[in-house]
Amino acid sequence: MDLNNILLASVSLGAMGLLFGAGLAYASQKFAVEIDPRALAIRDALPGANCGGCGLPGCDSFANAILDGSASINGCPVGGPECIKKIAEIMGVEADESVKKIARVICNGDNKKCKEKFEYFGIQDCKAAAMIAGGSKSCSYGCLGLGTCVKACQFDAIEITDGNLARIIPEKCTACGKCIEVCPKDVIDLVPFEQEVAVDCNNEEFGRPVKEKCSVGCIGCKICVKVCPFDAMVFSDNLAKIDYDKCTNCMLCAEKCPTKAIYANFEKRRKAQIIEEDCVGCTLCKKVCPTDAIEGELRAKHKVIEEKCIGCGACEKKCPKKTINMK
Amino acid sequence: MEDAGIFVILVSSILVNNFVLSRFLGICPFLGVSRQVETSIGMGMAVTFVMTLAGIITYFVQKLILDPFDIGYLQTIAFILVIAALVQFVEIVLQKMSPTLYEALGVFLPLITTNCAVLGLALLNIQNKFTLVKTITHSIGAAIGFSLAIVLFAGIRERLEVADVPVPFKGFPIALITASLMSIAFLGFTGLV
Numbered sequence: 001m002d003l004n005n006i007l008l009a010s011v012s013l014g015a016m017g018l019l020f021g022a023g024l025a026y027a028s029q030k031f032a033v034e035i036d037p038r039a040l041a042i043r044d045a046l047p048g049a050n051c052g053g054c055g056l057p058g059c060d061s062f063a064n065a066i067l068d069g070s071a072s073i074n075g076c077p078v079g080g081p082e083c084i085k086k087i088a089e090i091m092g093v094e095a096d097e098s099v100k101k102i103a104r105v106i107c108n109g110d111n112k113k114c115k116e117k118f119e120y121f122g123i124q125d126c127k128a129a130a131m132i133a134g135g136s137k138s139c140s141y142g143c144l145g146l147g148t149c150v151k152a153c154q155f156d157a158i159e160i161t162d163g164n165l166a167r168i169i170p171e172k173c174t175a176c177g178k179c180i181e182v183c184p185k186d187v188i189d190l191v192p193f194e195q196e197v198a199v200d201c202n203n204e205e206f207g208r209p210v211k212e213k214c215s216v217g218c219i220g221c222k223i224c225v226k227v228c229p230f231d232a233m234v235f236s237d238n239l240a241k242i243d244y245d246k247c248t249n250c251m252l253c254a255e256k257c258p259t260k261a262i263y264a265n266f267e268k269r270r271k272a273q274i275i276e277e278d279c280v281g282c283t284l285c286k287k288v289c290p291t292d293a294i295e296g297e298l299r300a301k302h303k304v305i306e307e308k309c310i311g312c313g314a315c316e317k318k319c320p321k322k323t324i325n326m327k
Numbered sequence: 328m329e330d331a332g333i334f335v336i337l338v339s340s341i342l343v344n345n346f347v348l349s350r351f352l353g354i355c356p357f358l359g360v361s362r363q364v365e366t367s368i369g370m371g372m373a374v375t376f377v378m379t380l381a382g383i384i385t386y387f388v389q390k391l392i393l394d395p396f397d398i399g400y401l402q403t404i405a406f407i408l409v410i411a412a413l414v415q416f417v418e419i420v421l422q423k424m425s426p427t428l429y430e431a432l433g434v435f436l437p438l439i440t441t442n443c444a445v446l447g448l449a450l451l452n453i454q455n456k457f458t459l460v461k462t463i464t465h466s467i468g469a470a471i472g473f474s475l476a477i478v479l480f481a482g483i484r485e486r487l488e489v490a491d492v493p494v495p496f497k498g499f500p501i502a503l504i505t506a507s508l509m510s511i512a513f514l515g516f517t518g519l520v
Contacts, residue, residue, distance in 0.1 A: 008396050013405060016392065020412035027416055031423035 038090050039063045045086035046076055051154055053077045053176030066091065077174045100193040102173040103157075103180065107143040107187045108200035108263065110163025114139050114214040130184040138213040141202040143187045149179035196249045196268045199224075199240050201261040206238040211259070218261040224253035229290030229312065250290075250312035270311030270326040272304045278323035285315035285324060333464050336457075339520040340468030346444050347476040348506075348513040353444030357477055358502060360435060367481035370435045371474025375467070377417060377439050378448055381410050382466030385449035386459060406449045414440045444473055480509060 157172035254264030296302030
């Protein structure tokens with residue numbers, strides 16, 4: 001075997017490699033493009049799923065969008081508060097505590113509760129159905145239930161119930177907003193994840209026309225507005241809407257709504273509990289309670305009347321000794 | 328083809344011996360980036376650029392390094408080295424000089440590194456014992472052939488998107504069938520040169 005052969009091969013190839021390497025190294029220096037180091041840091045902080053939930057093609061472009069200011073730091077619906085915190089640190093801004101939100105179909109008029117105008121046999125798609133006289137539902141604001149949102153959801157977080165209504169599975173929803181975009185009826189809304197009360201109606205008509213079409217529609221009676229102790233009910237377009245910042249999940253509105261258009265998860269209703277040893281008997285909680293559910297004299301231990309308590313948490317906030325717990 | 332004229336080489340590399348449709352080189356980008364005419368044009372441009380440069384440089388590598396030292400068996404690895412370095416270099420320069428073109432070419436540039444059409448071209452140039460002028464002609468011709476095939480194919484695929492295709496054939500199956508039909512169509516050019 002000729003040693004020269006091996007030597008020649010390795011030397012010439014090595015020389016070529018070196019030459020190209022040096023050339024590339026020189027070129028990358030000479031033609032260096034400054035890349036913002038923050039872009040790389042932000043991309044590392046993001047989940048990296050490239051899901052497009054932010055509305056941009058991928059995590060990389062989202063990172064760049066944050067840098068040039070066209071996207072906000074809490075634009076990633078998947079990463080959650082932790083991700084926002086990290087990005088805020090990189091960008092040197094305060095993270096505003098963003099509440100985790102989820103999408104919600106604000107219609108409860110399934111095929112038993114809401115009448116049909118006609119039978120629809122066309123393309124099984126809400127957009128197509130909505131083009132024919134606004135859909136087969138007598139209520140032109142309600143969910144058509146043909147699953148256009150289901151197809152749009154990348155997280156399998158939407159299902160169609162037996163009653164032909166779209167329903168969001170809260171645990172899977174990332175609030176990416178794709179379903180809101182595609183829904184021809186604008187019947188999907190973002191609500192806070194912790195929210196246990198919601199107005200499940202989108203009908204902007206008033207009174208009888210609503211009642212005739214759907215048994216669970218908001219007829220615009222404003223009882224909920226009057227009954228809300230916290231002014232959290234906003235009334236516009238003949239429709240009650242909840243101001244989620246003010247709402248305490250006391251569920252009074254849902255109790256009083258004559259058509260049951262307001263959904264409330266009564267199982268999750270909280271109850272106030274007073275730690276008796278620490279109560280100084282100041283009566284502050286008694287005064288603030290909207291339902292007179294706290295009894296007790298001045299300087300005596302207070303007690304919560306369970307049946308009356310609606311779990312609004314007003315007393316918890318007011319108590320100077322922090323002796324009230326919500327359970 | 329050793330004593331073929333320049334025009335003959337050009338025509339044969341574009342139509343008769345089309346790199347994609349009759350030599351079956353560079354099938355990956357041919358199928359991968361042919362969804363839209365616009366992107367396929369970008370890919371075609373990038374490939375044209377790299378192929379021409381690679382053809383010229385590999386010619387000199389062969390004549391000045393491999394031949395004198397009698398190490399022709401290192402051809403493949405040496406050419407890959409050249410192509411990879413070249414693509415990297417083009418990418419770096421483009422990013423600086425023309426960010427818009429860089430954006431437009433995007434991921435296609437690095438993809439060319441592993442494009443067998445480029446390597447195939449370099450090897451064919453040597454095999455056919457082309458002179459420098461013929462090498463350049465052949466390189467440009469091959470690149471135009473590639474661009475022609477991919478742009479035509481993209482045009483057909485854009486139409487296929489909205490065509491009523493039976494469910495089992497939707498997507499790649501129909502694309503592959505289309506590609507084979509195009510290949511057969513290009514067979515018609517045989518005998519032209």
